Amino acid sequence: MTAQLSDGIISTCQRDLDGDGNAELLVIYLEGSLGTGNGKNNICLDVYSNMGQKKIMRTGSISFADCFSGYNGENYMVGLKTIGNQALIYMAGGGHVWTWADGTSPQIRLYQYNGGLTEIYNVSTEGSDDSWMEGWQRDLRSFGFDIVDNQWGYWDEYYLTGETNFEMLLFGECSTVVNEDEMYGSSDPNGAQKYLLERGVIRGSLVGQSGGTASSASGTTEAFGSGNSGAAAASSGDYILPQSSSTYLTPADLSGLTREQISLARNEIYARHGRKFQKQELQDYFNSKPWYMGTIEPGNFSEDMLNEFERANVKLIKGME
Numbered sequence: 053m054t055a056q057l058s059d060g061i062i063s064t065c066q067r068d069l070d071g072d073g074n075a076e077l078l079v080i081y082l083e084g085s086l087g088t089g090n091g092k093n094n095i096c097l098d099v100y101s102n103m104g105q106k107k108i109m110r111t112g113s114i115s116f117a118d119c120f121s122g123y124n125g126e127n128y129m130v131g132l133k134t135i136g137n138q139a140l141i142y143m144a145g146g147g148h149v150w151t152w153a154d155g156t157s158p159q160i161r162l163y164q165y166n167g168g169l170t171e172i173y174n175v176s177t178e179g180s181d182d183s184w185m186e187g188w189q190r191d192l193r194s195f196g197f198d199i200v201d202n203q204w205g206y207w208d209e210y211y212l213t214g215e216t217n218f219e220m221l222l223f224g225e226c227s228t229v230v231n232e233d234e235m236y237g238s239s240d241p242n243g244a245q246k247y248l249l250e251r252g253v254i255r256g257s258l259v260g261q262s263g264g265t266a267s268s269a270s271g272t273t274e275a276f277g278s279g280n281s282g283a284a285a286a287s288s289g290d291y292i293l294p295q296s297s298s299t300y301l302t303p304a305d306l307s308g309l310t311r312e313q314i315s316l317a318r319n320e321i322y323a324r325h326g327r328k329f330q331k332q333e334l335q336d337y338f339n340s341k342p343w344y345m346g347t348i349e350p351g352n353f354s355e356d357m358l359n360e361f362e363r364a365n366v367k368l369i370k371g372m373e
Contacts, residue, residue, distance in 0.1 A: 071138050077100040081096055112168050130220075223359075
């Protein structure tokens with residue numbers, strides 16, 4: 053079942069992509085299935101350039117089509133890798149299905165900007181043996197990427213953990229749930245797709261400002277945008293640590309917070325995934341937030357539901373509580 057999402061700006065920033073001393077404007081946005089006319093969600097990135105005489109022109113546009121379309125799990129990421137005086141645009145996305153072997157479909161693209169966007173590398177494959185990753189590692193390193201092992205000992209195309217001079221502009225994920233007999237007892241792809249969208253999140257970054265709800269979705273799917281980017285945007289004051297689910301925090305990020313705020317910041321990570329809370333005071337606090345939708349009972353929640361950033365940040369916060 054394709055997630056029913058509205059249009060919304062996810063992330064904006066200004067970066068000098070081609071090293072000419074002039075910054076380009078990058079706008080990452082969602083064309084939601086509710087407005088596209090074809091029932092599909094598209095993640096798009098447009099590049100705008102200052103042409104002089106107060107003229108701004110769109111000089112590049114790329115997209116991931118048909119996103120959040122009913123896989124058991126989907127991940128999407130857009131980031132910038134600075135190499136020398138240029139910034140390459142890295143896009144990765146794909147979905148997987150838990151119930152049959154050939155359910156994964158990673159799509160990886162690398163773009164260079166020089167007055168326009170040029171695709172200089174791509175990976176498009178299906179299967180579950182990860183045989184493509186050796187070539188991906190080798191090829192990306194040839195462009196100047198680090199591609200280091202993450203804490204589980206493998207390369208992660210959706211996070212690029214440990215990558216230097218890398219800035220994540222968008223991270224999006226969704227996961228679904230299937231009936232147990234379908235998940236473990238069915239080999240029929242059509243039968244295996246009888247599941248409901250359970251949770252998902254799209255997050256982006258904006259220099260100097262972040263957080264807020266840019267567009268809404270059915271179920272507990274949320275789209276987090278930047279500042280006042282969307283019509284329904286909320287102030288970043290709705291979050292104690294707006295980027296705790298999309299970047300690695302440091303102790304410096306927690307400095308100046310009270311013990312109560314640090315505790316709320318940890319629970320804020322859980323709340324983004326729809327966790328409910330046993331303490332009424334805590335539940336009331338998150339009920340007051342426009343982005344919160346509590347759907348998961350405390351006993352049914354697991355930290356396995358968190359992404360890599362969130363798990364690392366929870367560990368850091370617990371050490372400072």
